[in-house]
Amino acid sequence: MIQATGTHLFSVPLPLEEGELLGNPQVAWETYGEPSDGKAVVVLHDLSHSHRALGPEEDGAYRPSGWGRALVGAGLALDPEFTPVVVPGLLGSPFGTTSPASVDPATGERWGLSLPPLTVLDMARGVSATLRALGLKQVRALVGVGLGGLVALRLAALFPELAGGVVALGSARALPEGVREKLGLSWQLLRADPDFREGLYGPDAMPRKTMRRLRLDFLKLLYGREHLASVHPDAEAARLALEAEADAFADTFDPVSWATLCSAYAGCDVADCFQHIRARVLLMAGATDALAPANRVRDTYHLLSAAGVSARFLELPGPGDHGALLSDADRLHGPLSDFLRRC
Known part of the structure; x- marks a missing residue:
């Protein structure tokens, strides 16, 4: 190809x-x-x-x-x-x-x-x-x-x-509406994080804790209990998998970019x-x-x-x-x- x-x-x-x-x-x-x-x-x-x-x-x-x-x-x-x-x-x-x-x-x-x-x-x-x-x-x-x-x-x-x-x-x-409100809160939550620093955070000092929370909330919209049960042996394994993805996301995805995309999605x-x-x-x-x-x-x-x-x-x-x-x-x-x- x-x-x-x-x-x-x-x-x-x-x-x-x-x-x-x-x-x-x-x-x-x-x-x-x-x-x-x-x-x-x-x-x-x-x-x-x-x-x-x-x-x-x-x-x-x-x-x-x-x-x-x-x-x-x-x-x-x-x-x-x-x-x-x-x-x-x-x-x-x-x-x-x-x-x-x-x-x-x-x-x-x-x-x-x-x-x-x-x-x-x-x-x-x-x-x-x-x-x-x-x-x-x-x-x-x-x-x-x-x-x-x-x-x-x-x-x-x-x-x-x-x-x-x-x-x-x-x-x-x-x-x-409920999803729009949830995504629309991204800016507010990030601005409240001291590590956000009005958007002047560095690559090694991002508002990681808030990004992890935002990703976990979004993953709960992406995947319901039935799907998680079908791909993980038990609830604890599912929880650990979601937390691992949220941790990796918080280390990877730029916070202002996430809030920008969420605002566009929520406002459309x-x-x-x-x-x-x-x-x-x-x-x-x-x-x-x-x-x-x-x-x-x-x-x-x-x-x-x-x-x-x-x-x-x-x-x-x-x-x-x-x-x-x-x-x-x-x-x-x-x-x-x-x-x-x-x-």
């Missing part, structure tokens, strides 16, 4: 939704297969993932890369030999794309709190500019997971001729753009997904249909937690392959 990694450096500032300009941003990307205009599928990652969908292998308990191994590969739903894949990073993600953790080229210093607020619309604009830089004016489909699903829907509305189809996996029009409701979508849409939901409950995804399907969008809703069989949506290649293959044949 041909695989390439690169970074798109913007030659001009990016206008942001809240009115500011983001000076000379960059978007990291990875491709599998040989993308060509009209043929490629764009895959958009979730909140704490990177653009490196197939790896490399990571040793730690928190693994931001490699999340797409059940989705992209030979014989899978997205086989790069027949369906080349592009995975761009989302603005705010601290894995090579412009985020608070990256360096402001104008000052040579880390962006930190100086980075303007980012929204899902800004992420969509960053993706569209990257696709144009790669020579892709049209793509076969946009496939987004969680936060990436909201970006895919917003992108399809922003550029109605860009994609023939949109697949939103584990995404509704917006997060449930894409229902106002449905009337502009011309692509076919497939909404795929897990039965026990706390971030995108099946009934909320079904309501999103009804709103899309009412706006004149050719939409389909599918509740996936098997493990239904958000964190398990990409764990079973077999259940993804049929619905995605069938949908892509129509795009």
